[in-house]
């Protein structure tokens with residue numbers, strides 16, 4: 143994501159923080175005021191219509207779409223059509239900033255000049271036409287920076303209203319003097335009382351958290367320097383966390399939340415483990431201690447580089463959606479009688495039908511109802527039971543008679559299996 147998304151965007155990208163953006167915006171306004179050249183700042187609110195709400199990926203899709211706007215702005219800036227605010231004390235090495243994006247929130251900086259605002263309007267129109275994301279004019283404002291003549295006619299170009307400093311930006315006041323101690327109150331308040339929350343980001347994190355319990359048991363740490371792995375609580379040594387393998391030792395550990403790095407020393411002679419306990423061991427604990435130390439000294443790879451996560455279900459250790467799906471569904475692929483189906487003499491479409499039936503995906507009324515079609519769920523043949531795949535193909539009285547007839551012709555008597563998968567196995 144970092145590679146694709148330009149520096150102007152700050153939402154949902156690793157290592158970029160919401161407060162950075164507010165500080166950059168503040169610096170832009172401040173340096174422009176000091177320059178004494180009149181300029182304008184326009185704040186737009188995009189509208190997220192058309193992007194699925196609640197989908198954990200929607201934030202990232204939105205980011206990619208907004209990158210389109212960012213690139214259009216950069217292009218206009220490079221062609222000299224729009225001139226951003228120059229920031230930086232060193233005149234020869236100043237940075238020109240024409241826009242800052244945070245999810246739906248867009249700030250554009252340019253000179254107080256009708257032609258530049260017309261180009262800005264053009265860019266927004268192009269962006270709307272291509273991505274069908276509308277700018278919410280009712281929520282957009284134009285703010286004069288410095289001594290701007292006839293701001294209302296400039297605002298008319300964009301069709302938005304005029305506002306003045308300080309304006310709220312990402313929940314913090316923009317345009318108040320950073321030298322006034324009071325202007326930092328809301329920043330300190332934000333940082334000390336609660337985590338900064340992001341309008342669209344909360345949805346993504348909620349979804350990620352929801353899946354964490356299903357995800358975390360399949361992850362283990364490959365420890366290198368051990369600074370990011372908790373010694374007792376994380377899974378890094380053996381098949382479960384050490385606190386569960388050695389509960390008695392854990393109960394007398396001095397620091398129950400220690401990292402692995404806290405517990406060993408590395409010198410020329412190798413690794414020395416130095417785990418601290420509240421008291422010396424009792425006789426009955428010595429066996430545990432011996433196994434515990436064995437396990438620690440067998441651990442390889444310690445001491446160099448960064449700790450990493452390994453995805454247990456995959457042989458390469460990389461996360462795969464497919465393997466998580468298999469873990470969640472408890473459905474091992476080798477369980478499927480694929481050879482019997484695909485390597486048989488049956489025509490391809492028969493094999494395909496059987497394959498679909500084994501996966502219980504053929505369009506029975508039961509499956510159609512799961513897709514949101516409303517039918518009475520009874521078997522179309524016997525009108526007595528639910529129309530499940532196994533019922534329709536095997537257990538329905540009519541299907542059952544059919545099987546008996548055909549198998550009887552070959553002199554076979556068969557006890558019907560429980561499911562289509564078992565039947566194919568048989």
Ligand SMILES: [Zn+2]
Pocket residue numbers: 521522523524525526527533534537538539540
């Ligand atoms: Zn039936």
